[in-house]
Amino acid sequence: MSALSFLTRTRGMRRMDWTDWLSYAYLTLGLFLMFGPVLWLVMSSFKTEGALTEFPPRLLPYGQKQVMVPGEDKPKPLYRVRLPDGSVRELPELRRIGLTATHVDPAQPDVPIRVDIKDREPVRELRFALENYTDLGGKLNFGLYLWNSVFITVVATILTLLFNSMAAFALSKYQFRGRSGVFLLILATLMVPPAIVLVPNFLVVSELGLLNSLWGVIWPAVATPTGVFLLRQYMLTIPDELLEAARMDHAGEWRIYWRIVLPLSAPALAVLAIFSTMWRWNDFLWPLIVLSKSEKFTLQLALNAFQGDLVTQWNYLLAMTVITLLPITLVFAFLQKYIAQGIASAGVK
């Protein structure tokens, strides 16, 4: 089989016809459109502040080359300078006043060379501005925002798993009056979009003293109808005989839930854990209302606040955005199968 026919064969072992070519063209365009913007963000986040203001922008992060000059503490920017005698040399700039810049040859640091700024251009090199990332910790309280986001995501997800599985256990393994009523009631909350109850929820949370507290974001989020539904459907498939056998052995109801039903529901719990992590990590509108003090901001709120600043420091903003999308990208890379499965089975996002 020749290489071409290997490449062009389809799964049905036919040769490619024009509709196949069209499909791959569509998919390639999709790849470009879907990943391109994210890739552009990531590449831009490695540019220096100077390179970011360049227009038209360059694809790769170029920064001005810098060299050490004897007698100076900081490295100096390097320029390609055309000297009066017509020769061109690469010299670092010491200082610049108006249209005249003072350059120097590092080999002879005592001989200043005055140059008209028309006669020089910066020397560029491919340089990844890692300082965009390393500076975040100190300058922008980044660690605090990260901690707030992680705290909300982890605690809310654990509580979601616990509470929702308890409710699902009751709804799938007990016969009691009002069971279907309760189930319907829980499902009905699916239809109450958070935007509708914004104002009263604000009142409830402030009455509970949870304004500007991370718990004000966590508590309203931990009872999810989706989670109860997903887990209940799964627990229905666990045979009741297992529970009966455990009761024969005088196991308590909590023990049955904790030691038998919960471990057996691990696949469904995993799906819910992934969803809950994404929901809480990405939450915006509700935290925006509850958390107004900047030391309580989550990453999403901090990003929003910085981009709204009069002077947006794009180099830091971009780096922070990349870090914010990193965990989600990892979840996507490794757990995509489970997410697709969850959406297919419950029709939720």
Place this chain on the structure above:
Amino acid sequence: MRQAARTPWLFLGPNLVIFGVFTFLPIVINLYYAFTGGVQLYPRDRPFVGFENLATLLDCGNYLDPSSCRKDIFWRAVWNTARFALFQVSLMVLFALTTALVLNRKIIGRGFWRGVFFYPVLLSPVVVALIWKWILQREGLLNGAMVAVGADPVLWLGEPGWAFTWVIFVSIWAHMGFYTLILLAGLQAIPADLYEAAQMDRASPWRTLRRVTLPLLLPNLLVVLVLAAIRAVQIFDEVFVLTGGGPGSATTFVVQFIYQTGFQEQVRLYGLAAAGSLLLALALIVLTLIQLRATRADKAGERAR
């Protein structure tokens, strides 16, 4: 063996308490807010005003012309939302359907390609908005490309028409993968023998699509349509970060009106915000009823297969 009757309720307890406090109670309070006035947050301090809030919102010379309304910004938001939902939903369903059809073909690396379209769905709205803001800003990548081909740079987010267009584009970009996945599941549930039969009858691919695929996919399409509409009506996050509702009020939508009225303005008119959300809820109830009917059609369709 008889269990204690209260055991299941103990297990249900935490969930029900949270639903009660943060969902059902707020629904009731929301009604109260909508019919009381003033700027106080605590219900006991708020004077009863009856239908005044609703009347303020609905006071309009001509509903099609927001400038003739007392709360012109609300009606601008309403019409923006309607226009947005119309374009966004129809384009989204169209692209999701096309993508699902392509992904359903015999292609190499289907899992990979499916992932490509699904990835943006997972990103947070703030991140989505920032990614595009960075591209669309005055000295961004897109204007760089414009200059490279000899065109003039455009203020993509500064001109009302363009801002609205990009808001639609970005929201489709971010959510299309979700609907593609649902439609793909629907396509894969269509029995293969139907296609074999169509092939036997020498039906053209186009005819097969129109006579076999689309009719059988119709229930899923309906569900996707209504689901997308319910979401579109509630659009807020990514637009708020991308354009802030501007320029002017070109991309201000209903949820942003509620947020601004209740939380962003100096004078916080909770009653007006609640009345606005009541009207939004009304629209959503209508859409949800349509969805329930569509789902029933979906189930019926499954039985018919």
